[in-house]
Amino acid sequence: VIEASLTKKEDRFLAAIIAFNVKVTEEARELAREYGVPVFEGNIIYRVVEDFAKWYHEMHEREKRQTLEKLILPGAIRILPGYVFRRSNPVIVGVEVLEGRIRRGVPLMREDGRKIGEIMQIQEHGKPLNEAEKGMAVAISIRGKVMVGRQIDEGDVLYVDVPLDHIDILLSKFKEDLSEGEVELLKKIRRIKIKMRS
Structure with a gap:
């Protein structure tokens, strides 16, 4: 969680935890929430990766929309x-x-x-x-x-x-x-x- 939160400083879209086929403890989940690091977990790898990819795309699109709203368009x-x-x-x-x-x-x-x-x-x-x-x-x-x-x-x-x-x-x-x-x-x-x- 700490490592992911440090990654957030470089690229906040890569600051995530992908937990495949492991149990995430409540303590780790709480720490992730505290640091604003999303956790993607599951027993089927492609679903976990799909969930992360969907989140990643949505975050990029939201940031793009927010930036465009601040700009004066031609x-x-x-x-x-x-x-x-x-x-x-x-x-x-x-x-x-x-x-x-x-x-x-x-x-x-x-x-x-x-x-x-x-x-x-x-x-x-x-x-x-x-x-x-x-x-x-x-x-x-x-x-x-x-x-x-x-x-x-x-x-x-x-x-x-x-x-x-x-x-x-x-x-x-x-x-x-x-x-x-x-x-x-x-x-x-x-x-x-x-x-x-x-």
Whole structure:
């Protein structure tokens, strides 16, 4: 148990005890619980290994989901002509999600990299949503110092302002979870942000 708990510092997903065809004492079980080390036991080896593999996969997936929830994901939207419901304070417009996804609370920028505000709300047919994906047409409200007709116009394409460190993490650790379009969009957003810096 102590050895498994030490392994946890290096790779917490390998910190487990596989007990095949042996009895785990109550003392060892209690110690494992105390150190947060799972115990997989049984008399049929492939079942014990299957249980461990299932746990291992579930833990990886949960960690991946938790990390992804903290990251700002890429998205591109187009302001639909004729669907400006409010020009400022906050701006309320109809948009089409061209690529990726948009979430409440994410910052938006123009194609030149200028920040325009943050998505406050997303609605589809009057129902609030937390997220909208590629292909959806929704209404959004944007909080910020922005006005339709000045900083943005009908037909404009806006991008989720993904921080550069989030782009690096997404492309290095989560590329296989993104569509080809989302990967290309991340690269485009990176180019916009780098150009804006120079």
